[in-house]
Amino acid sequence: MNMQITDTSAIVTGGASGLGFATASALAAKGARVFALDLAGSIEKAEKVEGVTYVEADVTDPEQVQSAVDTAAGSGPLRTVVNCAGIGPAGRVLSKKGPHDLNLYAKVIQINLIGTFNVLTLAAEAIAKTEPLEHDARGVIINTASVAAYDGQIGQVAYSSSKGGVVGMTLPAARDLASHGIRVMTIAPGIIETPMLATVSEEFRATLAAGVPFPKRLGRADEYAQLALAIIDHDYLNGEVIRMDGSLRMAPR
Secondary structure, eight states, X not given: OOOOOTTOEEEEETTTSHHHHHHHHHHHHTTOEEEEEEOHHHHHHOOOOTTEEEEEOOTTXXXXXXXXXXXXXXXXXEEEEEEOOOOOOOBOSEETTEXXXXXXXXXXXXXXXXXXXXXXXXXXXXXXXXXXXXXXXXXXXXXXXXXXXXXXXXXXXXXXXXXXXXXXXXXXXXXXXXXXXXXXXXXXXXSEESGXXXXXXXXXXXXXXXXXXXXXXXXXXXXXXXXXXXXXXXXXXXXXXXXXXXXXXXXXX
């Protein structure tokens, strides 16, 4: 069964740039009314796209997320949620500066893992209230993990922990929401050309690309969006994590 996207509402977190922006644009192009959640500073710099409404919301704040969900659900049946909001600071368990900063570790978990859970939970409540489609389907929630969930590198202890949590959430969330006709899937991207990577040099980028078995290049945000649309369209995909990484398995450093 193909889930209808046209004239439905969709929420994309981290929607002002990178994976989120590409996904919000792709959903809007398919006729969805997209609500792109992000922080004010990111929204100010975001490109305006027809069909995409930017909503200022911190994914870790239940009230802000609830308000955004209410706005989206009030604009038409909420069928799609894609969680792309996240941060990736580096830090070793022990470095020359001493032990890993606990507040930084907690912040990464708070945004990447708890933020994902917060949006998933509040959006699921709204999706569950929509009219059921064929096979009692109501919608799909796609979360973003990372290959770092499986082979996190030196300095990625906080990031890998948070993304490992997203992987671990996938199947039980899908099982919890099955009776409501809501699927839960996760995409685990490899090294993608996003603003997070914009700060690294061309040489370092070339080194990263050389480490990918095939194709020997970095991934693109529009490829993530393409995969998200394929997951939305394919209703037998549920409770699974799909690696999108050119068969990359990351080395320690």
